[in-house]
Amino acid sequence: MTAVLSLPRRLPLAAALFALLGLAACSGERASESDAGAPAAAAPERLVIYTERKPNLLDPVLAAFTAETGIAVETRTDSADALIERLVAEGAGTPADVLITVDAGNLWQAAERGLFAPIVSPVLEANVPANLRDAEGRWFGLSERARTIMYAEGRVDPATLSTYEALAEPQWKGKLCLRSASKVYNQSLVAMMVERLGPDRTLEVLRGWVANLATAPFADDTLLLQAIAAGQCEVGIANTYYLGRLEKENPDFPVAPFWPNQADAGVHVNISGAGVLAASQRKDTAKRFLEWMSGDTAQTLLAGLNFEYPVKPGLEVDPIVRGWGEFKADPGDIAVAGRRQAEAVMLMDRAGWR
Known part of the structure; x- marks a missing residue:
């Protein structure tokens, strides 16, 4: 029930303000007392992703990730060069957790500039062929x-x-x-x-x-x-x-x-790929995101949206892509690019x- 303060008609203004402030303080104390035993609500998990991939080729995949995990995702889209320079300029204060870009050459450049944190993940190592990922675990191919x-x-x-x-x-x-x-x-x-x-x-x-x-x-x-x-x-x-x-x-x-x-x-063959940023404050969540991106749902979506190939072996491709027939891919280490x-x-x- 909301308390209503009734003041005498001739009460001086200063006294009236003092009474109102006192009521607010009392209301605050009662609220604090009633909430004292309740745990604070945990902030929802989220990720900030800097990406070179166009929104129409990535947003449906991110929406599926959020629907499955409850983790919200924010994106910033630009060219690879611009994103790398932005990350270098932002340094430890960057809000970003993951960089997604196209072409292994761009990923290699980002790694050489110290932007990625090496991660160890049996899931990623199982899903992404060795020649399509960094030998030090700094970046991983997501589509071919x-x-x-x-x-x-x-x-x-x-x-x-x-x-x-x-x-x-x-x-x-x-x-x-x-x-x-x-x-x-x-x-x-x-x-x-x-x-x-x-x-x-x-x-x-x-x-x-x-x-x-x-x-x-x-x-x-x-x-x-x-x-x-x-x-x-x-x-x-x-x-x-x-x-x-x-x-x-x-x-x-x-x-x-x-x-x-x-x-x-x-x-x-080349790749689009990603890495966990060294300056991220949410590395565990970012690692979980990359692992999810290497799984069946994300691989099928990511490749299908742009007529590409999954990096994870054995998955179906778009009918148009299937119509081109099979080929032998260059087995060389893509980091050479x-x-x-x-x-x-x-x-x-x-x-x-x-």
Whole structure:
């Protein structure tokens, strides 16, 4: 019941205020006495995630995580470079707990700048293949994407295709499309080539690619694939999920992937991935999040939203992705994409790839 104070009509203002304050103090004391035996409500668990992945490709996964665990998630979205610089600037005061980004080169750079805390997790080690995670446990792949040869169906006989290197041969003069050398996806592809072929042979291949270009490099893979479909070029190199998006809009889109199958390698694959931040005040919760992200529910959602592949073996893929057939993935350590990135960029520049 609410107490009502009745004051004499001529009570001085100061006295009236004093009486009101006294009543408030008494009410506070009674409230404190009544709540003394009740435990304080625990603050709900939450995570702050800095992410390069677009909201439409991540939010449904995070919503499923919250629904299953009760842990609220806040996100900040930006480019990998911007997020890494922001984390460095924020230092120990960052509100973030997890960094999610695309391309192993970006993850390697973040780790080299001391942003990730090494974690030990039998769950992550069981779900994420060793070549798709950091050897020191600083970051882990969460989805796998293939960057492969694309060709014009009906105009190119796939029997004439073989390896990435073969696209440098004279038969493809004026028929090759590439994306800009500034994109990290191409830098990672070349870094893995340097590891496999050595710098001299890689430079020779890159010069052959540049000599065979049908047009200037494209700003993104979608434009490249559309150029192949339009007859501007016959072959190119692109991430398969860009093709998946185009096929979803038009099932008859006239471009198909070809899977290189070199004896010592295979199809170049890269990842989107994440790590627990060293400055996080919620490392246990962040670790739990990464473990959940490597499980069946998250893997199926994360890969399916963008026509990618789960890193956890044995899970189903989107029907469009399944229609491309199976391939042999390069088993090399994806961390090489970061370690040899600077060398790759130098070779691409020397070859005249802009």
